Amino acid sequence: MLKYRFRDPIHGFIEVSRLELKIIDSAPFQRLRNIKQLSTTYLVYPGAEHSRFGHSLGVLHLVTRAFESALENYRMDNGGKALFGDVQKEWYRQILRLIALTHDLGHAPFSHGSEELFEENLTHEDYTKKIICETEIACYIREIGEEFRQKYSVGEEYDITPELLWLIYGEKNPEFDPRYRMPDFKFLKSFMDSELDCDKMDYLLRDSYYCGVNYGKYDLNRLLSSLSVYYRPEENIMQLAIKSGGVRAFEEFVIARYFMFIQVYFHKTRRYLDRLLVDNLAAILPGSKFPDQVDEYLKWDDLTVMNRINKVRKDSPIAEKFLNREVMTCVFETPLHSNRQIDLTTYFAIRNTLNRELQNGIVEDTAEKLPHKIPTIETFDSSSGKGIPILVNYYDKPLSIADESILLVSLTQPINIRRIYVDKIHAEAARTIVSELINERTGD
Amino acid sequence: MEFPNNAAYIIKKFNQIWDKKPGKKILQKLVFLIQEAGVDLGFDYGLHFYGPYSSSLDAVTTFLSADGIIDFDYSGYSHLMSVNEEVFSVQPMDLSREQLQLIDRVITDFGGRSASDLELLATALYAYKHLQDKSRESIIQGVIKIKGAKYSREQIETALNDFSYFGKPIY
16 A cells, blocks of 8 residues: 655655655665765756655656556557456566665765776676665565565465565576566566666656756656557567557657767766766775675765765865866867767877877766666667567567667667867867867868 | 677678678677687676677677777668778787687587577577576476477477587586
C-alpha cells in the first residue's frame, strides 16, 4: 500500500510505501541529498543545484508508470492475455521500484565528476552493491520481501533481497544463477538500462528543469503510453518495446539526449571545472582514492568535499582556483562530429604548436569515456540488448528505430569534440596562434 | 587492458581475409571467439538476448570511428565496418606473433559463418565459461536457458563440436 507522498517539481506527487520510506529515511539514502546530480554544472547553470535524492525518487515513479503501461499495452494488443500472473506482476513491480530507488546510492561526491578517483576497476555501481547489501538498507529490503510474501501468501521463490536486486541490475554474468529468471529479469533490467530507460527519462527532464533550459524536454506522457513488450517465448526474448505511434516521442527523447549532451553535460566550462574538482579531490583524499570500506565511503559527500577544500585553500593554489571559480579559456574546439582527416590533423597541429609555445601549459579534453553516453541508434536485435523494438501492428517482426527515423539515423556519427584550454593570461596569444594556423591550413 | 588498435586490426584482417565488412554483431562474436581461443584482448563480455556482448568493445568502435580510423556504413541494416588508414596506420598493439597468427586463424575459420551460427557458438562458449558443471548436458541446458527453442538440440550439439578448437574439454 502506498502511503507517503513526496512533492516533486517534475512528476508532481510521488507515492511510496511505509517500508520504502524506511529506505528513503536511512542515512545512506539521505546522503544523496548532498550529492549534486550534475557535479559542477551549478557553477555554469546556477539552478543546477539538484541532487541524486530527487532523481532517485523520480526514477522510482517512472519505472512504476512505465512498467504498468508496457504491460497494459501488451495485454490490450494480445486479446486480453496478461504477460505475467497477478502475483508475479506485483513482485516484479516491487523489485523494479527498489532497483530504481537504490540505483544511485553508490555515487561519489559530485556524481560522475569524481569517479576516476575510485580504486582501479571499481565503479559507483560496486559501491551501490556494498551499500544495499552491507548497510541498514539491506534489512529494509528484506523487510519488504517478508511483507510481500505474507501479503500474497507465497514462498521463498518470491523473496526480495538485496542480493536478488543486485543479481538483476548489477551482476555482470548472472544468467546461470539458479535464482535468475530468463528472460523476465533481462526485461526488468531494460527499464533501467536501455536506449529508453527510466533513468534517462527522469534525468533529462530534471536536468533541463533545474538548468533552466528546454533542450531535455520531450513528451513524457506520449512516450510512456506507447511502451509495450516484444515477447517471443520460443526464443526467450522479452524486450521493452514501443508501439509505432510513439516513434515521434522516441525521436524527441533521443534528440533531447543529444542536445543535453552538447549544451549541458559537455559544456566547456563545466568540463574544465570537473577536472579542477578532481585535482582537488585527489589532493585531499587519503592516497588520492575514495575508501573501499562502505562506512568510510559514505562519509564522503559534496559538503565534506567542499569543507575539506575550504580548509586547505590557504596552502593550495588549486583549491583557491576552484573556490574562486577561476577557469581556463577554451581557445580551440573541433567541430561536433569531427572525424575527417582535416579536423584531426588541424587539431594535432594546433595542440603541438600551443604546447611548444606555451611550454606545455595547455589542458586537453575529449568526449571519450564520458559517463553520459552519447546517443546511439541500436537495432532492436543488437547484442547490446539496448535497442528498442518498434511494434507495428501489421508486421510480425518489429522494426528498429533506424528503419523508422531518418532524423535519428543522422545522429549515428559519434560526437567527437576535442578542446584545448589555456590560462587566461595566455588566451589572447593562443587565439592568435590558432587563428594563424587555421588560416594557413585553409589558405585564407 | 583493451587496446582500441587491436579492435581496428581485427576489422582490418576481416576486411582482408573475407573481402567484406563485418557488422557489429559479427565483430562482437569474433572478438569473443578470439578471446576464448586464448588471446586476451581485454574485453569483458556480458549477455543479453542476442548472444555475448562487450560494451567496452562497442565503445572502442565508436571512438575509432570518431577518430576516423574505422568507417561505418549505415546504409544497410548491419552497420558495416571498414578501416581507413588515410590518417593512421592500423597496427596491432602488444600482441605476439603467435597471438597474431591465432587471430588470423579464428577470423579465417569462423569469419565466414552466419551471425546466427556465431551467436550460437559464442553463447555455448559463454555458458561453458560461466557454468561450474562443464558437462555436455549442462552446457546444452545452459544454452537452452538462454536461447529457449531458438536453436534445436542438434544445432547446439553441433556447436559443441567446435569446443576442442578452443581447448574447452567437455565430457
